[in-house]
Amino acid sequence: MTSAVSFGALPSRTCRISENLIIGAKQGFADFRQLKNEEYVSRVIDLRNNRPIQKIKEFIFCKILGLDYISAPMQIGDKRPLCADTFEKIHSLVQGNNTGITLVHCNSGVHRSLLVAAFDEFKCGRLKSFGDLTEFLKAGNYYFLSKKVRLGRKIPLTPADIEYRTKNLEYQKQAFWKMLQNG
Numbered sequence: 001m002t003s004a005v006s007f008g009a010l011p012s013r014t015c016r017i018s019e020n021l022i023i024g025a026k027q028g029f030a031d032f033r034q035l036k037n038e039e040y041v042s043r044v045i046d047l048r049n050n051r052p053i054q055k056i057k058e059f060i061f062c063k064i065l066g067l068d069y070i071s072a073p074m075q076i077g078d079k080r081p082l083c084a085d086t087f088e089k090i091h092s093l094v095q096g097n098n099t100g101i102t103l104v105h106c107n108s109g110v111h112r113s114l115l116v117a118a119f120d121e122f123k124c125g126r127l128k129s130f131g132d133l134t135e136f137l138k139a140g141n142y143y144f145l146s147k148k149v150r151l152g153r154k155i156p157l158t159p160a161d162i163e164y165r166t167k168n169l170e171y172q173k174q175a176f177w178k179m180l181q182n183g
Helices: 029-039 052-065 084-095 112-123 130-139 159-182
Strands: 014-016 021-024 041-046 068-071 101-105 148-150 153-155
Touching: 014 029, 021 112, 029 041, 029 052, 041 052, 041 084, 052 068, 084 101, 084 112, 084 159, 101 112, 112 130, 112 159, 130 159
Parallel strands: 021 101, 041 068, 041 101
Antiparallel strands: 014 021, 148 153
């Protein structure tokens, strides 16, 4: 489902979805500069929640580089209902960016940002069935289960944590598809 369009080598943990959209994980200053200079990114949409210091730092990076920074916190855990309005707003910001490409990112780049990309693909008519959605999410590593971070250290997930997260991600995929069908 990912477009073959590429202007240069993308920074790690980013993926080009279309001519208008790149998704990924949080980025550093050098990555933002590369995205601006080599990929023509002009807008950054941050989907992370509860990261005030990192958000301020990213806002400053974007201001220095002349990038449009938008914070659009998105919650998608623990069987929370998905809000079609949030996805519509982000889709409009991506499609309405006439000055360049939009980078949409969350913390790890495999859950929230990938759902935003799936919504964009659906709205553009490139994702038409539940099977297409499943393949798109698999290709984007949606079921990647990272390690927990406790007291600044990464620790492996227990089998119970992995099972819980897998069920939650499957629930979110089903809820996302239902939201698409009702919208």
